[in-house]
Amino acid sequence: xxxxxxxxxxxxxxxxxxxxxxxxxxxxxxxxxxxxxxxxxxxxxxxxxxxxxxxxxxxxxxxxxxxxxxxxxxxxxxxxxxxxxxxxxxxxxxxxxxxxxxxxxxxxxxxxxxxxxxxxxxxxxxxxxxxxxxxxxxxxxxxxxxxxxxxxxxxxxxxxxxxxxxxxxxxxxxxxxxxxxxxxxxxxxxxxxxxxxxxxxxxxxxxxxxxxxxxxxxxxxxxxxxxxxxxxxxxxxxxxxxxxxxxxxxxxxxxxxxxxxxxxxxxxxxxxxxxxxxxxxxxxxxxxxxxxxxxxxxxxxxxxxxxxxxxxxxxxxxxxxxxxxxxxxxxxxxxxxxxxx
Numbered sequence: 001x002x003x004x005x006x007x008x009x010x011x012x013x014x015x016x017x018x019x020x021x022x023x024x025x026x027x028x029x030x031x032x033x034x035x036x037x038x039x040x041x042x043x044x045x046x047x048x049x050x051x052x053x054x055x056x057x058x059x060x061x062x063x064x065x066x067x068x069x070x071x072x073x074x075x076x077x078x079x080x081x082x083x084x085x086x087x088x089x090x091x092x093x094x095x096x097x098x099x100x101x102x103x104x105x106x107x108x109x110x111x112x113x114x115x116x117x118x119x120x121x122x123x124x125x126x127x128x129x130x131x132x133x134x135x136x137x138x139x140x141x142x143x144x145x146x147x148x149x150x151x152x153x154x155x156x157x158x159x160x161x162x163x164x165x166x167x168x169x170x171x172x173x174x175x176x177x178x179x180x181x182x183x184x185x186x187x188x189x190x191x192x193x194x195x196x197x198x199x200x201x202x203x204x205x206x207x208x209x210x211x212x213x214x215x216x217x218x219x220x221x222x223x224x225x226x227x228x229x230x231x232x233x234x235x236x237x238x239x240x241x242x243x244x245x246x247x248x249x250x251x252x253x254x255x256x257x258x259x260x261x262x263x264x265x266x267x268x269x270x271x272x273x274x275x276x277x278x279x280x281x282x283x284x285x286x287x288x289x290x291x292x293x294x295x296x297x298x299x300x301x302x303x304x305x306x307x308x309x310x311x312x313x314x315x316x317x318x319x320x321x322x323x324x325x326x327x328x329x330x331x332x333x334x335x336x337x338x339x340x341x
Contacts, residue, residue, distance in 0.1 A: 060188050063149035063169035072191045077142035079132045079159065080151050080168065082175060085323020086182050088116040089199050090192050095120055096140045098127035107317050110283060112329045138162055146189065148175065176322045183324065203324055210331045211246050217338050219273025221248040224262060225316050226279045228288050231267070234320055235259035241327055242334060264294050268303065274338065275305035278316025312337035
């Protein structure tokens, strides 16, 4: 019965994998990774383990103290839903991740993610958002698990029984705003420090070049998340990369300080010159969005950005997300939208 149950569990995760990754899980690793249409920051090192600046065993510090990793990890399960974007930049033959949303809403099938998906022979999905599928993690048979001290606090005991678990200290690192710190930690854990350094360097160069191209942009800029029934304003603090990093100017309004849910009237008060609409139905416009009704309103039609033809739809899951793949896409999308050479 145990053998039959294990087979059923493994079959179930394989079906989920095919759904989430568009069938890429069964593909062999690509010898030549296709270039992404968006998001130019990529790791320039080779296969798993290359570019390592230290050997194993090695000791790292996590939320529990000092932890020794005996061998370089080959099968890693990441159970923190907010860090999968970082994990996919590393060179691993096989990896298990959790998704920020459901498998149906996954961005793994987008052109932006193709270079990162195709370089892995297998990407197993072992959870969605805060839910970790323990049976799926067990079936994956990881040699190392990476978790978050806050996000996965109720699952750490179970995870530790499956494999050695490294716990990222979320009290010390703001994992949702400081992806570079997370990437540096992952580099140490995986023995791929050079991969991490190369990606960060490429990303910083991309940002610097983008800022130079946007130097001539005038007027105020607003970024909003467009959901099914509401709209959310992103603050300059949350999007420091786009505002301070690219030299873009937000409207001078109290609501910009914290961001938050935004009404059509509130958007009218901001009345930006440039409006980036981060659609969460970007990959499937047939799904409803709050702007479907708003665009019929005279209030919407009177917005400066609308009248000047300066509203720009972008993939909200990517451009307004937490990780470097999405942010690299966002930088490229901003440059293209503002029509700078």
